[in-house]
Amino acid sequence: MNISVIGAGYVGLTTTACLAHIGHHLFCAESDAEKLDKLQAGVMPLFEPHLESVIRGVRKAGLLTFGSTEEAIDRSDAIFICVGTPPLTNGDADLSDIEGVARAIAKRASGYRLVIEKSTVPVQTGARLRRHLSVHGTSRLKYDVASNPEFLREGSSVKDFLHPDRIVVGVDSTRAESLLGQIYEPIVKQRFTCPIHSECPRRKNPVFLATDTNSAELIKHASNSFLAMKISFINMVANLCEVVGADVTEVAKGMGLDPRIGSAFLNPGIGFGGFCFPKDVQAFIRIAEKSGCDFSLLREVEKINQGRIGWFIEKLRSEVWVLRGKKIAVWGLAFKPNTDDVRFAPSIEIVKALLAEGAEVRAYDPQAIDKAKAVLPNITYCDDAYQAAKGAEAVVLLTEWEEFRKVDWCRLARLVERPLIIDGRNALSAQVVAANGFHYIGIGRASAAPQLTQSLVASVCE
Numbered sequence: 001m002n003i004s005v006i007g008a009g010y011v012g013l014t015t016t017a018c019l020a021h022i023g024h025h026l027f028c029a030e031s032d033a034e035k036l037d038k039l040q041a042g043v044m045p046l047f048e049p050h051l052e053s054v055i056r057g058v059r060k061a062g063l064l065t066f067g068s069t070e071e072a073i074d075r076s077d078a079i080f081i082c083v084g085t086p087p088l089t090n091g092d093a094d095l096s097d098i099e100g101v102a103r104a105i106a107k108r109a110s111g112y113r114l115v116i117e118k119s120t121v122p123v124q125t126g127a128r129l130r131r132h133l134s135v136h137g138t139s140r141l142k143y144d145v146a147s148n149p150e151f152l153r154e155g156s157s158v159k160d161f162l163h164p165d166r167i168v169v170g171v172d173s174t175r176a177e178s179l180l181g182q183i184y185e186p187i188v189k190q191r192f193t194c195p196i197h198s199e200c201p202r203r204k205n206p207v208f209l210a211t212d213t214n215s216a217e218l219i220k221h222a223s224n225s226f227l228a229m230k231i232s233f234i235n236m237v238a239n240l241c242e243v244v245g246a247d248v249t250e251v252a253k254g255m256g257l258d259p260r261i262g263s264a265f266l267n268p269g270i271g272f273g274g275f276c277f278p279k280d281v282q283a284f285i286r287i288a289e290k291s292g293c294d295f296s297l298l299r300e301v302e303k304i305n306q307g308r309i310g311w312f313i314e315k316l317r318s319e320v321w322v323l324r325g326k327k328i329a330v331w332g333l334a335f336k337p338n339t340d341d342v343r344f345a346p347s348i349e350i351v352k353a354l355l356a357e358g359a360e361v362r363a364y365d366p367q368a369i370d371k372a373k374a375v376l377p378n379i380t381y382c383d384d385a386y387q388a389a390k391g392a393e394a395v396v397l398l399t400e401w402e403e404f405r406k407v408d409w410c411r412l413a414r415l416v417e418r419p420l421i422i423d424g425r426n427a428l429s430a431q432v433v434a435a436n437g438f439h440y441i442g443i444g445r446a447s448a449a450p451q452l453t454q455s456l457v458a459s460v461c462e
């Protein structure tokens with residue numbers, strides 16, 4: 001099938017690459033000229049595991065073209081809208097890019113178009129899109145509007161797209177449902193050559209859930225808000241654990257063994273971030289407010305999350321005392337591992353708080369430095385975790401990249417001013433860190449004192 005995708009960000013590029021990989025002909029539009037030039041030249045504008053190789057493969061097979069929004073509207077009957085929906089200052093989702101695309105389709109298209117909102121949007125946006133197309137569209141335009149919320153996670157987007165748990169479509173006609181069924185058939189039946197695994201660990205057929213458009217839109221916001229709630233919940237449990245002397249890792253393990261609860265999203269830390277949870281929780285609160293429903297539960301989720309930054313700084317301050325003039329090594333800037341995305345990352349807020357206190361920040365992230373430079377121009381960026389730790393009073397781990405678990409502790413011990421690790425993600429083993437002469441402080445669990453003095457570490461490491 002000929003399919004267009006509008007918006008070549010994390011969601012749009014993954015959708016494009018994966019739909020082309022399963023055999024469709026894709027046209028992907030991007031309005032940012034620099035990004036489009038890069039894509040047309042075969043250069044990735046973002047980091048996402050496996051995405052580059054899938055895109056290279058489908059372009060070689062002649063299944064993918066990049067170009068303008070106008071061409072995307074002309075080329076295909078099915079158009080996925082994957083543009084951003086960032087938060088406005090009042091918490092509402094900014095739908096101006098969605099409206100811009102709808103206007104372009106209305107003005108330009110003739111014949112049938114299935115307009116699919118994949119961007120995360122407030123409930124009733126589909127209805128608005130329909131109204132917009134009917135008011136502004138030419139008499140030659142025939143259309144259906146469908147919702148197809150996306151559940152992929154940055155860092156594993158290709159895997160998540162090709163091996164999802166469920167595909168949700170919100171439709172109001174059998175034609176729209178049938179077209180979406182055809183588009184996703186290879187994924188629903190798991191019939192494609194997997195570009196990631198030679199033997200896929202998960203070849204379970206996903207559920208294809210067709211609902212009305214309003215319900216599909218709500219499924220996305222409700223799912224993200226629920227997951228955010230789980231994170232804030234375990235963060236409060238972690239705080240309690242610290243006070244009463246319990247271990248949140250054990251508590252989370254015990255809770256997660258109950259299938260009604262599940263173990264996912266029970267990892268305490270510095271809070272949730274990224275381009276989904278913070279803005280989706282805000283937008284969901286606003287939708288509820290405007291609908292006259294009191295969803296103050298989610299306000300609390302948000303408040304707990306916002307409080308994680310000051311709480312973490314306090315943890316650091318209680319160890320280091322005065323932060324002014326102290327070198328602090330920051331390990332990780334991306335909002336999660338395996339992505340270069342720093343949008344709404346708690347690490348960025350923590351670095352800003354450190355700078356406000358007069359600390360000297362030396363930061364390292366395996367992928368996110370370029371994007372971080374745009375929002376944090378005045379810190380020292382380092383080439384690796386060791387360079388960042390040079391002369392540091394404390395190393396703070398803010399993103400749980402795998403490479404931080406594999407550091408050479410002896411080498412590190414020789415570089416730091418004080419062997420102190422504050423692990424904002426509970427990513428490290430307290431025992432291993434302490435055995436290597438570092439003072440370990442995690443989240444919601446006992447800290448571990450160094451088992452060797454620094455001079456002993458130096459002699460052991462010789």
Ligand SMILES: NC(=O)c1ccc[n+]([C@@H]2O[C@H](COP(=O)([O-])OP(=O)(O)OC[C@H]3O[C@@H](n4cnc5c(N)ncnc54)[C@H](O)[C@@H]3O)[C@@H](O)[C@H]2O)c1
Nearest residue numbers: 007008009010011030031032083084085097119120150154
């Ligand atoms: N990032 C995620 O993990 C994720 C997961 C699920 C859903 N979502 C949702 O998907 C949507 C997109 O998220 P993203 O992270 O891919 O955003 P993004 O900012 O990375 O990408 C959006 C892209 O759309 C482009 N664009 C805007 N208007 C355009 C137009 N008129 N024509 C062509 N291109 C246009 C922008 O230049 C940008 O490159 C959001 O609503 C988000 O909430 C994101």
